[in-house]
Amino acid sequence: MNWALRKAIFSLAAWFLAVSISILIIVLSPGDPALIMLTGFLQQGIPYDQAVRMVQAYIGFSPAEPWWSKWLRYLLGVVTGNLGVSITYRIPVAQLIANAIPWSIFFVSYSLSLTVILGVLIGIALAYYRSNTIFVRSVTTVLTVFNSIPNWILAAVFFVYIGARWQLLPYMGPYSNDVTPGLNLQFIASVLYHYTLPTMVMVLTSIPGWAFGISAMASAILKEDFITYAKARGLPSSRILWTYITRNSILPIYANIAITFTWLLVGTVWLESQFLLPGLGSLLATTSGARDYPVMIGVYVILITAIVLGALFTDLTYGFIDPRARVGET
């Protein structure tokens, strides 16, 4: 069978499995919104039968509905493209998500590009200037520190110190109140400025993985025969640095972009809530508290779709990017 088609089918299967398991976990975990609402009504002295009917009317399902039935119902909804209506906001889930998605796409792609570019540059520098022990040691120490801090802790620290206490950078909201959202320069500048701190958290915590990975690759590449031979031919060091060392170091870990992407996506759940930013992450965080099933499921489905597509994309494009991966596959 065609290799790309096989990959695509595999991705679809993985997507379906992940979606079904997520929905299963959501409906099985404690805090069924129907039960909570029912308890509320009962405490107000409403008779049981009437309370159940009220819940049914309000939420769309009965507190007595068994878990497997809920599971199948939501799964069917997802597969048929009907995400339902939010319990808390009373508006279609699709609309909530559509409002949130652009913010998260911006936040994640901005952080991802900075992470990859800076990570590669630092990694190459570490390998290339390996004889400068002071440089290597200090950079490695800093990277190791950031590598060991989870991004939500760094987010809290930056929020409190750089934001609240020292007021060095904006730390709440996506833009300042005096700009009008739209395609104008003030708005874009304000957004970039307000995202500086959250992006720093994202990038600082994900750079070390890239820098260490690239530097390990580059150190190995530096010992390759083709480097010595390039020098023997008199190629300028800039050519050797970019076309020989960097190019050959990035390509094998190109697929890691998908992994970093996933991490950053997961990171938005904490960071968007911490810094009061709009987006899928904060949508998930707020609706999880209220056990707003349709929204939670909707956000999960979007996140899973993004992760699976990201992995599929890097898999499929890898062959075009690295000639070494092309051989053997036809």
Add this chain to the structure above:
Amino acid sequence: MSEILLGVKNLNVSYFNTKVVSNIYFNIFKGETYALVGESGCGKSTIASSIMRTLPEIAHIDADSQILYYASPHPVDLLKVPEYEFSNNFRWREIAMVPQGALNSLNPTIRIKDHFMETARAHNLDKKEALEKAWKLLEAVKLDPHRVLSLYPIEMSGGMKQRVLIALALLLNPKLLILDEPTTALDVLTQREILIMLNELKAKYGLTYMLISHDIALVADIADRVAIIYAGRIVEESNVENIFYNPKHPYTIGLLKAVLKLGEFREPETIPGSTPDYRKLPPGCKFHPRCPFAMDICRREEPPFIEVEKDHFVSCWLYAKR
């Protein structure tokens, strides 16, 4: 064939503080093929890298070592010229090399054409001219230029890569070509083809070869003169006939026996003992722990390099007057 092209004088090279190449003297004459032969680790590639100035940073060449290149009326000491001058005037223009490890010497992520073009650009060769030259050279090494130029290294066989490296070495019309193990890692048939091709190219472009090999058959076929190297020292040097029909040094004799016995369906006779450890070389003749003729003096003093017959030099106490 008496004009010197390259003269190596008293070459001494160390890695960290371990001396690996000691007191090497040899001349390469215009138009000849000069072969360096010896076991793995005896320092052949180190000598080549000293000439190409591609030794790693940890390597050190003694200050009184000389590598004289006779291009202009006056010889130039390649070890003393500034790097930019070496790059502009000598590297690849006068001396080029086909590196050991042909399978790994090309950048896996760029095409063959890019290898030619980047080399040309590094030496300020016009683009169009370079492409034409690359085309001609690839034809000369019996590859299809149209196809090969657009290939990535991984899409080629070992033999094709070796041919590309040879073509690439000739891009700037060098006079001296250093061939470091040009046939190892190739199958016998391909070895044969490369060998024939090397002979053709030499005549066609008026090249001088410095051949590094432990492939005795290849050396016998294309070398004019041979230096046998043991533990970073030349132990015997002469023309190819003397080396093969009248070897003097016990190491040379052992080396030839090890190879020639192969044809007779017998276990090849290897030289007993192992290659020396450079950090603790024995005193006296470095070969004495493995030499069947070792005498007392061999264990104490290093033998002198003496001419046993015309143009035949040996470093062994068996032939020296004591």
